[in-house]
Amino acid sequence: MSDTDSFIEEVTEEVRRDRMFAWVKRYGWMAIAAVLLIVGAAAFNEYSKAQATAKAQAFGDSVLQALDLDAPSERAEALMAINAEGTPESAQSLLALLSAKEWVEADREDDAITLLQAVSDDAEVPLVYRQVASFKLLALQASDLSIQERSLGYQALIGGNPQLRVLAEEQLALLDVEQGNTKEAIAAFNAIVQDTEATAGQKRRASQLIVALGGDLVSTNGE
Numbered sequence: 001m002s003d004t005d006s007f008i009e010e011v012t013e014e015v016r017r018d019r020m021f022a023w024v025k026r027y028g029w030m031a032i033a034a035v036l037l038i039v040g041a042a043a044f045n046e047y048s049k050a051q052a053t054a055k056a057q058a059f060g061d062s063v064l065q066a067l068d069l070d071a072p073s074e075r076a077e078a079l080m081a082i083n084a085e086g087t088p089e090s091a092q093s094l095l096a097l098l099s100a101k102e103w104v105e106a107d108r109e110d111d112a113i114t115l116l117q118a119v120s121d122d123a124e125v126p127l128v129y130r131q132v133a134s135f136k137l138l139a140l141q142a143s144d145l146s147i148q149e150r151s152l153g154y155q156a157l158i159g160g161n162p163q164l165r166v167l168a169e170e171q172l173a174l175l176d177v178e179q180g181n182t183k184e185a186i187a188a189f190n191a192i193v194q195d196t197e198a199t200a201g202q203k204r205r206a207s208q209l210i211v212a213l214g215g216d217l218v219s220t221n222g223e
Contacts, residue, residue, distance in 0.1 A: 096118065100136065116140070120137060162197040166195060166198045186210055189206040193218070
C-alpha cells in the first residue's frame, strides 16, 4: 500500500470516528433511554408476576384457613370475608360457591340460594361458574320447581363443560324415573355408561340404576 493510500485510509477512518462520536453525542441519550426502558419494563413485569403470585398464595391460604374452621356457618362467613381484590375475577365466584356449600351444611339454604342466584345471574362471571351455580340451584329448589321447570333447567346446562353435561343428563334421567318413564330412563342411563366423558362414579351409578329399574346394560362395543 502506498503512502498516499495509507494516508487516505487514515483520514477516512478519522472521519468515520468523528461522525460516530457526533452521532453518539446527538442521539446517544435515545439509545440509553431505550435500554433503560427495556430493562425497566422487564423488571416491572417480573415485579408484577411476583405480586400476582403472592396475592394468589395469600388467597389460597385464606381459603384453606376458612375451611379449617369447625362449624359450617363459621366457614361460610370466613370465606365471604376473604378479600379477593387483585385475584382473578373468578375468585369471588369461587368463594360464593364454597360459601353456599357451607350454608347448606349449616341448614341455611336461603343464604346458599341467595349466593348461588347472584353468581348464576352475573353475566360477568365465567360461564362454567354460572352453570355450576345453576346446577346447584336446581337441586336446592327441587321441591319448589315443577318437573318441567327442572327439566328445562338441566337441559340448558347440556353444553360446554363435559362433566357438568353428564351430571345434567343424569338428573334428566332421574326425572324420567320420577315421572315413571322407565324405558326412557334406562336408555339415558345406558348412554351415560357408554359416555367416554363420564367418570367411573357416574358410570357406576348409572349401571346400578339400570339394574334397579330392571333394565339391561348395553355393551360399550355395541354387542
